[in-house]
Amino acid sequence: MWTELSDPAILQKMGRRIRDYRMRMEMTQSELAEKSGVSMGTIVRVEQGNPISTLLLISILRTMGLLENLEVLLPELSISPLQMRKLQGKKVQRIRHKKEE
Template identity: 45%
Template sequence: MKIYPLLVDQAVTEEIGRRITAYRISRQMTQAAMAAEAGVSKRTVERLEAGEPTQLTNFIRCLRSLGRLEALELLLPELPPSPIAELERQGLPRQRVRSVGKKPARKKAWNWGDQK
């Protein structure tokens, strides 16, 4: 099943559990072996594979035991710095951009009787 935005949370966690099960089996690991390698209980692995709630740290440990921890980098890649942050990092001042075709403001306000 493809994970897409309209799926309810329970369906997403169940699909993640199915995928973790598939990776574990492809590595020819039992739930007990995976639990021992990840440093979690066998019950935690069972709950994770069933799509039940578990702690994020346990999920990370299980991904590490499956050799899939780097997949989190694809999930949430680091954002590049904003242009303003890059200027600040380089020690350059921010520059204001003037709209094209906009006339500069008058230095002195016009008053009645000033037309000479």
């Protein structure tokens, strides 16, 4: 579902969801802004689907009690990339041909 959306469409959908959560919490935009330590304009921008910085988004999610959802977004790898590479063995990086004399 998300993969079918454009980046701006994803931002709009995220903004609507943040607005819906805020309203369910019976919190005004200004209350969320104050508790999150962000400007009222930032709350308006995010709810309209406009881009904001990751730090501001984290602050808003923390205030709304949604920060734990980042675990779903970026789950911890069960095996590190370095370990995975060692298990896969050495891959050919480039092929060289000998020059003919």
